Amino acid sequence: MGMLGRTATDRITVVSQDAHRFVRARHAHPQAQLIYAIGGVVSVTAPAGTWVVPPSRAVWVPAGIEHETKSYATVQFRALLIDPAEAKGLPDACAVVEVTPLLRELILRLAALAETPRDVEFSCAVTRLLLLELAFLPVEPLNLPTPQHMQLARFCDWIQSDPVRAVSLEEAASALHMSRSSFMRLFRRETGLSFAHWRQQARLLHALSLLAEGQSILNVALACGYDSPSAFSAMFRRSLGRSPSEYFGNFAGGQGRS
Structure with a gap:
């Protein structure tokens, strides 16, 4: 329709x-x-x-x-x-x-x-x-802030395009030709988050879209850069207070969620 x-x-x-x-x-x-x-x-x-x-x-x-x-x-x-x-x-x-x-x-x-x-x-x-x-409802952390700084925004797009990619803070700073401390200050000023928190948030939101498509916990964990389903589920529970299946509740349409 x-x-x-x-x-x-x-x-x-x-x-x-x-x-x-x-x-x-x-x-x-x-x-x-x-x-x-x-x-x-x-x-x-x-x-x-x-x-x-x-x-x-x-x-x-x-x-x-x-x-x-x-x-x-x-x-x-x-x-x-x-x-x-x-x-x-x-x-x-x-x-x-x-x-x-x-x-x-x-x-x-x-x-x-x-x-x-x-x-x-x-x-x-x-x-x-x-x-x-x-x-009177609470606001939840299900957003991914976009930097206004042009170079940093391009870098964040690159990170988002491949959630499996592991990028250290030192590598991130080097990519923008900055010192580690300058990069950390810029990133927090532009997004309100640390680089590690932002990257975890990007993976979490990507995971939600994959879970909606019915992909298994194993596939989602690997697609988001986690070594095991248990590590992914632990991150999901820490972030949202529930396991993936509990979070989706009766609306979860996929198989193999835990």
Whole structure:
């Protein structure tokens, strides 16, 4: 099914996309956007970085921010375009939020209301409750910051293109013709992370996309530069508090996860 937008209330439009894969080229909306995949994994790339989220999470994109959206494997995708007047008090930068059972049902209810003749008062009540539920949810570290420094951004793209590649801090500094300490200061200033933390984050987000495609823990571990499934699973649990299968929960479509 193609991408389709329907009005849920005067201030919210629901965009639906059910497909094997999709890519939406860089664009911006005058409204804020809540991007949620009922099933599958979605990534959102904006000037500040990339966010990768499974069905238990959603991405918040404030109004006017250019971004690219794409899915991994089969996805059921819903996005809410929200008038900025309704989004007061919500983050003014892209962020990942947890989708609680209540928030999930509210998103689905708004999508259903957009499909059928609606009771305006009821639709507005659902909208108000959704925004209240969203406002108090924790932001999670599922993003990969993009440096604005041109040489460093190119270097980070190179690292991302091959997650298996092992690059030491000394090698990284040498690649940018810097001392070790100068590179460390530049990297943290540009990304807010240490080089080691950023590289682990890049591998984690790559792993989420591979898990969404149904790849086994062994394949994902090797594709992300880990020597064993246990080492990969330990990193995943340290980062997100759960094993891969627990994190994806009932939405995990692949085999062989542990």
